[in-house]
Amino acid sequence: MSSDPWGRVDETGTVYVRTADGEQVVGSWQAGSPEEALAYFERKYEGLVVEIGLLEKRVKTTDLSAKDAQTAVDHLREQVDAHHAVGDLDALRARLDKLVELVDKRREERKVQRAKQSDExxxxxxxxxxxxxxxxxxxxxxxxxxxxxxxxxxxxxxxxxxxxxxxxxxxxxxxxxxxxxxxxxxxxxxxDAQREEARKTKERLVSEAEALSNSTDWGPTAARYRDLMSEWKAAGRAQREHEDDLWNRFRGAQDVFFAARGSVFAERDAEQAENLKLKEELAEEAEKLVPVSDLKAARAAFRSVNERWEAIGHVPRDARPKVEGRMHAVERALQEAEETEWRRTNPEARARAEGLTGQLQAAVDKLRAQIDQARAQGNNAKADKLERELEGRQALLDQALKGLHEFGG
CATH class of the missing domain: 1.20.58 (Methane Monooxygenase Hydroxylase; Chain G, domain 1)
Known part of the structure; x- marks a missing residue:
């Protein structure tokens, strides 16, 4: 019989292993000596030690799942519990128990981690x-x-x-x-619907703008173009592929009209500037008629100037009031001269003036006689009152005499 601290072989070749629960049969050995039998089963034990060590390392250093780790532990535990090895099997069981605790701890940690990750x-x-x-x-x-x-x-x-x-x-x-x-x-x-509606509106505006481009009705057409521009802005944008083309056509039509109008206005401005120069010369000629010395000649000369004035045509609007004002001033001077001449040569007016002058003169003479009489009678108060009345009548008489003088009297 052969033995070591963890096992023995009896005389029948049966191999035993010592455990805390007593000896357990490992197996039967008939192929050689008892020493060879113990050595064989000791190698089995060393193999289990190596496998358990490797599993411990994997659990501690890799991301081996708890499920796979537990399966590996169960497989090794079956081998240890089968008692097919000679060695400290109880130590192996203890190591496996600690490994289970580690796997359980790792499982809980991962459970907590997964719960945290899940919450996150x-x-x-x-x-x-x-x-x-x-x-x-x-x-x-x-x-x-x-x-x-x-x-x-x-x-x-x-x-x-x-x-x-x-x-x-x-x-x-x-x-x-x-x-x-x-x-x-x-x-x-x-x-898209709005842009399509905008495209239709702008197509209509372009058509009208193009139809107006050759108009020579400058004022109304320019006003209509302003209205069209307001409608264009209010219409919104058409689709991108249409907007630029429509705008180019719309703007091009306006450019044609305003270029033509600009050309015509430039010619008109030049013509009106020349008209202004001519009218200023006529105004200067008319102003030489004032003051009026010969009314008949002055009237004929002014008529000639006015006929030439009317034939000239328009001048720039901002210059019109000044140059026309000069002519109106000469015209008013002629009218005043005519009124003066009429008053001077009017027989009825002269007769009225002579009659009024005679009446006033008689009244003045009468008042003077009454004043002399009052003074002679010593009634100075009455004389003073009559003298004040005399002053008023004398002033009227002087004015009447002046008017009578205008008639050549």
Whole structure:
């Protein structure tokens, strides 16, 4: 019989291993000596030691899952419990027990980590959903659209939650994107309709502008072009592929009209400047008739000047009041001379003036006689009163004599 501290071989070739629960049969050995039998089963033990050591290292240094680690522990425990090795099997069991504790601890840590990651992922996805729902109400179509696409990429990079929670959040997220897409589609459809309406309006405006481009009715046509421009601005923008072409046609038609009008106005301005020069010369000629010495000659000369004046035509508007005012001043001087001549040669007016002068002279003579009489009687108060009355009558008489003098009297 052969033995060592952890096992022995009896005389029948049966191999035993010593454990805390007593000896356990390892197996039967008939192929050689007892020493060879113990050496064989000791090598089995060393193999288990190596495998357990490797498993311990994998659990401590790699991301081996708890499930796979537990399966490996169970497999090794079966081998240890089968007692097919000679050595300190109880020590191996203790190591396996500690390894189970480590796996359980790692499982709990990973559970906590997964719960934390899940909470973080839930929070991140809820934040994405809230932002997506806010963006769904935005009218910043390009910016909001790009941001929603970025949120989708962010969502794909986050861990999945439990199916129910993940599906609920995704439904809200997807609904927000769909709502935004629907609003954006409606907006651009409406915008397209507005731009099509603007195109039709501007086509009409262009047609009218082109029809007016050869008009020579300068004032009304220019006013109509201003109205057309106001309508153009109010119409809004047409589609990009039409807007520039329509504008070029519209502006081109206006340019044709205003260039023609500018040319005509330039010729007119030159003609009116020459007219002004001629009228200024006539005004100077007319002004030489004042003061009037020979009314008949002056009237004939002014008539000649006025006929030439009327034949000349328009002058620049801003110069018109001044040059016409000079002619009107000469005309008023002639009228005043005519009125004076008429008063001087009017027989009825002369007779009235002579009659009035005679009456006033008689009244003055009478008052003087009454004053002399009052003084002689010593009635100075009455004389003073009559002298004051005499002053008024004498003033009227002087004025009448002056008027009578104008008649050559």
């Amino acid at each position: 992922a839930r929070g991140a996805k809820e934040a994405l959903v809230v932002e997506a729902e806010e963006l769904a109400r935005s009218d910043q179509w390009r910016v909001a659209g790009e941001r929603l696409r970025s949120l989708v990429d962010t969502w794909k990079g986050l861990p999945r939650l439990d199916r129910k929670s993940d599906d609920e959040l995704w439904h809200r997220f997807s609904h927000a994107r769909s709502a935004f897409s629907k609003r954006r589609k409606q907006h651009f459809a409406q915008l």
